[in-house]
Amino acid sequence: MRIDAVSIFPEYLDALDISLIGKARREGLIDLRVHDLRDFAHDRHRTVDDTPYGGGAGMVMKAQPWSEALTHVLDSADGTTGAAPVLIVPGPGGERFSQSTARELAQAPWLAFACGRYEGIDERVYEWAAERMEVRVVSLGDYVLNGGEVAVLAMVEAIGRLLPGVVGNAESLVEESHEGGLLEYPIYTKPAVWSDADGIERPVPQVLLGGNHGAVAQWRHEQRLARTAARRPDLLHVAATTQELAGLDHSVATRADAAELTVLQKACWIEMVTPAELWWGAPAEDAAAVAEGLTHWTTHLFRSEGRLVGSVRVRRDPHRETTWQIGRLMVVPDLQGRGLGRALLAHAEALAPADITTLWLNTGADQARLLRLYKKAGYAVVGPGENAGTVDLSRPRRG
Ligand code: JEH
Numbered sequence: 001m002r003i004d005a006v007s008i009f010p011e012y013l014d015a016l017d018i019s020l021i022g023k024a025r026r027e028g029l030i031d032l033r034v035h036d037l038r039d040f041a042h043d044r045h046r047t048v049d050d051t052p053y054g055g056g057a058g059m060v061m062k063a064q065p066w067s068e069a070l071t072h073v074l075d076s077a078d079g080t081t082g083a084a085p086v087l088i089v090p091g092p093g094g095e096r097f098s099q100s101t102a103r104e105l106a107q108a109p110w111l112a113f114a115c116g117r118y119e120g121i122d123e124r125v126y127e128w129a130a131e132r133m134e135v136r137v138v139s140l141g142d143y144v145l146n147g148g149e150v151a152v153l154a155m156v157e158a159i160g161r162l163l164p165g166v167v168g169n170a171e172s173l174v175e176e177s178h179e180g181g182l183l184e185y186p187i188y189t190k191p192a193v194w195s196d197a198d199g200i201e202r203p204v205p206q207v208l209l210g211g212n213h214g215a216v217a218q219w220r221h222e223q224r225l226a227r228t229a230a231r232r233p234d235l236l237h238v239a240a241t242t243q244e245l246a247g248l249d250h251s252v253a254t255r256a257d258a259a260e261l262t263v264l265q266k267a268c269w270i271e272m273v274t275p276a277e278l279w280w281g282a283p284a285e286d287a288a289a290v291a292e293g294l295t296h297w298t299t300h301l302f303r304s305e306g307r308l309v310g311s312v313r314v315r316r317d318p319h320r321e322t323t324w325q326i327g328r329l330m331v332v333p334d335l336q337g338r339g340l341g342r343a344l345l346a347h348a349e350a351l352a353p354a355d356i357t358t359l360w361l362n363t364g365a366d367q368a369r370l371l372r373l374y375k376k377a378g379y380a381v382v383g384p385g386e387n388a389g390t391v392d393l394s395r396p397r398r399g
Contacts (some may be wrong), residue, residue, distance in 0.1 A: 001029070001030055001031070001106075001108070001109060001110070001111065001159075001163055002031045002033075002080065002081045002085070002109065002110040002111070003030060003032045003033070003110075003111050003112070003113070003156060004032075004033050004034075004035065004073045004076075004085065004110075004111075004112040004113070005033070005034050005035070005112070005115065005152055005156075006033070006034075006035045006036075006037050006066075006069045006070070006073070006112070006113070006114050006115060007034065007035075007036070007037060007114040007115035007147075007148070007149055007152075008036070008037045008048055008115075008117055008198060009115075009117075009147070009149055010034045010035070010036045010071070011034075011394065012115075012149035012150075012153075013034045013149060013152065013153065015153055016032055016153065016156055016157075017183075020160070020161060020166060020167060021156060021157055021160045021161075021166070022026060024160060024163065024165070028159055028273055029163055029164075029165050029166055030166070032156070033076075035069055035072065035073065035240055037061075037065050037066070037069050038065070039069075040064075040068035040069040040072065041062075041064075041065045041171055048062055049061050049062060049117075049118050050062055052119065053363060056119075058118055058119040059118040059121070060118060060119055060120065060121070060122055061117065061120065061121040061122060061125075061286070062122060062129070062281065063121075063122040063124045063125050065122060066114065066122070066125045067125065067128055068130070069116070070087070070125075070128075070129060072131075073085065073112050074132060074133070074349050080109060080164055081110040082109050082110055084110070084132060084133035084134075085110035085111050085112035085133060086105065086108045086110070086111050086112070086134045086135075086136065086321065087112045087113075087114060087129050087133050087136070088105070088111060088112070088113050088114070088134065088136050088138050088152075088155065088219060089113075089114045089116065089121070089126070089135065089136070089137045089148070090113070090114075090115065090137075090139070090140065090148035090151035090152060090155070091116065091120060091138070091139060091148070092117070092137055092139055092144055092145070093135045093137065093139065094129065094136070094137035094138040094139035095136065095137065095138055095139065096138075096139055096141070096211075097138045097139060097140055097141075097151075097154075097155060097158075098354070099158070099353075099355075100353055100354035100355040101138065102155070102158040102159050102162060103162060103355045104355065105155075105159050106159050106162035106163060107296040111147070111151045111154070111159070112133075112154070113301065113393055114148065114380065115130075115147055115149045115151075115152055116148050116150035117147040117148075118147075122277075127180055138151070138155070139151075140154055140155075153244075158399070162200070163246055164326075167353040168357060181227065181229045182227075182228045182235065182252075182298060182302060183221035183224055183227045183231060183232060183235070184224065184227075185221075185223040185227075186222050186223055186227075188204040188205070188208060192204050192209060192321075193253075194350050205219070207219045213229065214292060214295075217292075217295035217296075218255055218291060218292075218294075218295055219294045220295070221254075221255075221258070221294060222254060222255060225252060225254055230345075235242045235386045236252060242376050245302055245343050245344070245347055246305060247304070248302040248304055248309065248310075249301070249302070249303040249304075249306075250300065250301070251301050252298060252300060252301070253257055253294050253299035253300070253301050253311070253313075254294070255291050257294075257299075257301060257308075258287045258288075258290045258294065259287045260287065260308050261290050261299070261301070261308070261311060262287045262290045262309075264308050264310075264311060264330055264332065265282050265285060265290065265328070265330065267332060267333060268330045268331070268332070268333065269282060282328060293313070293328075296315065297313035297314065297315045297325075297328075298313060298314055298315060298351075299311055299312075299313040299328070300312055300313070300314070300344075300347065300348070300351075301331040302340075302344070307332075308332075308339075309331065309332045309335055309340070310330060310331045310332065310335070310340050310344050311328065311329075311330050311344075311385035312326060312327075312328060312329045312330070312344045312345070312347065312348045313328045313348075314325075314326055314327075314348050314351050314352075316353070316356070317360065320358070321355075322355060322356055322357040322358060323356070323357075323358045323359075323360050324349075324353075324356040324358070324359050324397075325360050325361075325362075325392075326345065326348040326349070326353040326359065326360065327361065327362060329341060329348070329361075329363075329370065331344065336369070341370070341373050342373060342376075342377065345373065345374070346394050352397065354381060356397055357396065357397050358395075358396060358397065359379070359394060359395050359396075359397055360392065360393070360394045361374055361379060361392070361393045361394070362385045362386070362387075362390050362391070362392050362393070363385075363390060363391065363393070364391075365384075365385075365389050365390060365391045368387070369371075371391075371393075375393075377395075378393060378395045379393040379395045380394070380395065381393050382394050
């Protein structure tokens, strides 16, 4: 990937020589070129700012040095970059930068960053640039920095590590934080008991030392839920958005819900035509198997006056990162046919992160009412499922 950055403090970006991004530059995976904006100011003092029209505090960056600097960048286009870069202008009033922004920008062959200072850049620079390239004003978060350089360091690092070959371990990219909408679990390394400087012995949680992989996965999932509830409760409340589910209590399933979920599963498939053994395990699963499933999926529960009436589970496809898997859509038999299933599906779809391009489902081939529901929602059968007697369905995320 080709990256250009323009700044009045080019040394600020020297940090990009270090560590993984520095290594990627030396290996030629990232071609980062930093430009000094003052090289494009032609007066004795190399002036890049002036007072704001209409009054107000501080100084504004002049249009002329910026248009010349960006022209210099545009003129360096080559066979690998395409005609023009995507221009990213960090600013406190921009769209919020997120992991999905990073994923999106990592697809571009050429990015250019314009680091403002003072109160920002003359508005006519944005108009001028937009006539020549795609321009995005992007903010790191809701706090005020003194300029765009720190934002560029953060964005280049977030984007750079997504480029093929930059982060050695491909798995570390799959296992990103926020997967399934939850925060990450706590991590530990040796020694198993650490004596701190006050002589206090701090052991690693026992479950991690036992070699019981199922127990470890369950513990980690519970830790993720507890942390998310404590630090980012907003991530647990996407449910409220779906109108039809507004009257129900929403929660994300924990191991404590496994028994109840097992009962719901059996109730939902009791009238199945096909013998349970012939297709996916759902009706046959015991509480332990259901609990195991909770560690690989985020399962959303809906209750009415405490009673579990419906559930659906979601996750990013472990093998295709832009596919969102939806499964185990269940509504208690006495409430079926009232639109709850459709609402659960909409809820599961709404949970998909922004970079998801494909929605995917698997169901029993004989589940006529579910198949009708999915087809009405725009899904098409794409082939037989992994388990006998099941089919896979999918649809593009946007119609
Ligand atoms: C800041 C680029 C170029 C300071 C104040 C104002 C806020 C209300 N997340 C981020 N925060 N700040 C930046 C950023 C990013 N990305 C950022 C920059 C520049 C990025 C110059 N500055 C300094 C600066 C004006 N205030 C903005 N307002 C919402 C608190 C009050 C006015 C502009 C530019």
